[in-house]
Amino acid sequence: MFAFSLFSLLSLLAGHVNGHASFFHPSMYGFNVTAQTYAYDNRPVAPLTDYTFDQWWFHGHLDHPPNSGDLFELPAGKPATTEIACDKGATSFFASSPGGDVRQGNNPCPNSPLAAIHTTGFSDLTGCALAIAYKSDVTTVKPEDFVVFSVNQTCVWTRFTDFQVPADMPPCPPGGCHCAWFWIHSPDSGGEQNYMTGFKCNVTGSTSNVPLATPQLPRRCGADPANGVANATPGNCTYGAKSPFYWFQKEQNNMNEGTYSPPFYTDLYNFRDGAQNDIFQGSYDSIPPPSPNQTVIPQLNNSPGNTTGTPALPSSSSLTPSSSISPSVSPSSVSSSPMPGYVYPTPSPSGSSPPPSTVTSTVYITVVTDLPPNFTMNPSPASSSTSNSIPTPSGGPGYTNVAILNKRKPMPMKRMMSTASNLKHKRRQWGSRRFMSTDNTRM
Secondary structure (H helix, E strand, O other): OHHHHHHHHHHHHHOOOOOOOEEOOOOEOOOOOOOOOOOOOOOOOOOEOOOOHHHHHHHHOOOOOOOOOOOEEEEOOOEEEEEEEOOHHHOOOHHHOOOOOOOOOOOOOOOOOHHHHOOOOHHHOOOEEEEEEOOOOHHHOOHHHOEEEEEEOOOOOOOEEEEEOOOOOOOOOOOOEEEEEEEEOOHHHOOOOEEEEEEEEEEEOOOOOOOEOOOEOOOOOOOEHHHOEOOOOHHHOOOOOEOOOOEOOOOOOOEOOOOOOOOOOOHHHOOOOEEOOOOEOOOEOOOOOOOOOOOOOOOEOOOOOOOOOOOOOOOOOOOOOOOOOOOOOOOOOHHHOOOOOOOOOOOOOOOOOOOHHHOOOOOOEOOOOOOOOOOOOEOOOOOOOEEEEEOOOOOOOOOOOEEEOOOOOOEEEOOOOOOHHHOOOOOOOOOOEEEEEOOOOEO
């Protein structure tokens, strides 16, 4: 706790630009709030810890609504590009920032160390989420109304951060919806801090009227080495629509994790990187009660809410312990990495599901264009390996998720940049490439 307190003190001494972060857009509540607006620092970037409900809910900015007509657009089935920064002056909206233009390319915290975004490095990122409530009147929005619809597991790392919007998002009511950006950072670099920025939003290009399901509390079910949990427990996950984390406040928390075990928007709580495609009514025929001993995993329907047919993490009608059969990886989600000892009848790239007896160690790479800093891809040639040639998508460069399978230990590479616009370092272009999977595949 001493280290946490010391970090907080140093962050305050470092100045307003050098610490914390927020989503910035004219649609947000508190867009023009400064350090002088309140008797305490209640800027959008100020962390929320041990606050009353009125203080942390919408960051206490309900009295500072956006102008009428200022809405953040959520294009169904496409990425919504946000700007996340330590100061409004570091964003495209610097004109109304007290400190003026301090932008530094895609850097969310110009002239600041990594501690400003509460991380020790790229591998220490813990993800951010966007949640939505289908209500236009903010006074009627309650914590239980928000449903997480998109996650970026490499947030906060770049100013421009993409959040993939599910293709089946229904239209908002007249006047729009209410959304919020949520972030809880790693305990390695700061105190027990929550971040919530509320804003007005509107779904565009909607082609579905299927409503969102009632959100349930996320459950800690992923591998958790920091707490001595080597493997994930898929049966203990929450599937379908999930609530955001409300944690470490004086009141109305929905998470009770301790100081050094904060909840994250990652696989740890079954939050896939990207669009949350299983949040709609009818996404599952049934969901068995989660528990550490549950062996039945709900099967995600192809529709509604799952236009790509990609199963949620992990997807199988049942899990069969096996010592001789290695699972396969879904072609579009690194977060759906398989667990040792289980068989997953996962769809192959062609859409067919191989029988469990033929499932072998396989790696599917959806896009292989841009790489984040400090990462390289080294395909391992092996005549006995399974391979797939995946062409670069039109309009690239870009990236989706990459996963690696090893017969003894599946190894997901889950923290990579989410889109080309998120890249702040040297870009590497990759055309159509052939990658192969063996026991020793390295990337």
